[in-house]
Amino acid sequence: MQNPSSFAECVTSLRTSLSFLESSVAILGHGVEDLPRLSSVLKTVRHYELIPQPTLAAAESSLRDEIGPFVALLLDRADKHLERQARRIETLKARADLNAGRLSHLPDDPSETKSVVKKGKALDGGAALRAKVVRQRKEALKYGVERLELEVLQRERELRVRVGDV
Numbered sequence: 001m002q003n004p005s006s007f008a009e010c011v012t013s014l015r016t017s018l019s020f021l022e023s024s025v026a027i028l029g030h031g032v033e034d035l036p037r038l039s040s041v042l043k044t045v046r047h048y049e050l051i052p053q054p055t056l057a058a059a060e061s062s063l064r065d066e067i068g069p070f071v072a073l074l075l076d077r078a079d080k081h082l083e084r085q086a087r088r089i090e091t092l093k094a095r096a097d098l099n100a101g102r103l104s105h106l107p108d109d110p111s112e113t114k115s116v117v118k119k120g121k122a123l124d125g126g127a128a129l130r131a132k133v134v135r136q137r138k139e140a141l142k143y144g145v146e147r148l149e150l151e152v153l154q155r156e157r158e159l160r161v162r163v164g165d166v
Contacts, residue, residue, distance in 0.1 A: 090157065094150040101146060 087158065090154055094154050098143075098146055098150050102143065
């Protein structure tokens, strides 16, 4: 038979080992509780590959050759559109100037136009109608001449702009 004191030492040693083992398990538990998050954080993903400079230059050149004509075409279209819009703006300005001129020639008081007609001699129905038609033609021709004069001025401006660009 063995000595009871040796059994007691054995049990004490076993309890000490068990307490060290429990402490180790607790430390390991704390160390691995964040493991799923750490594994996603520390996961290595290769985002970029290193390629040689000549390969990169060749790819850039190829891309430039491929999209260069389209970019030039789009820029040309944009320039033409801008020129068209500028001409349209000039036309609208000229039309506005013409209309402003026409409006400035009209009398402010509508009764003044009637008094101008009354100052002349009284005309019979047919003659009054012919006179009215002649006045309308005169106004239409006057308007046409003013419009053509403004168009000539606009064409001269456009020609100056084009000659200035060349």
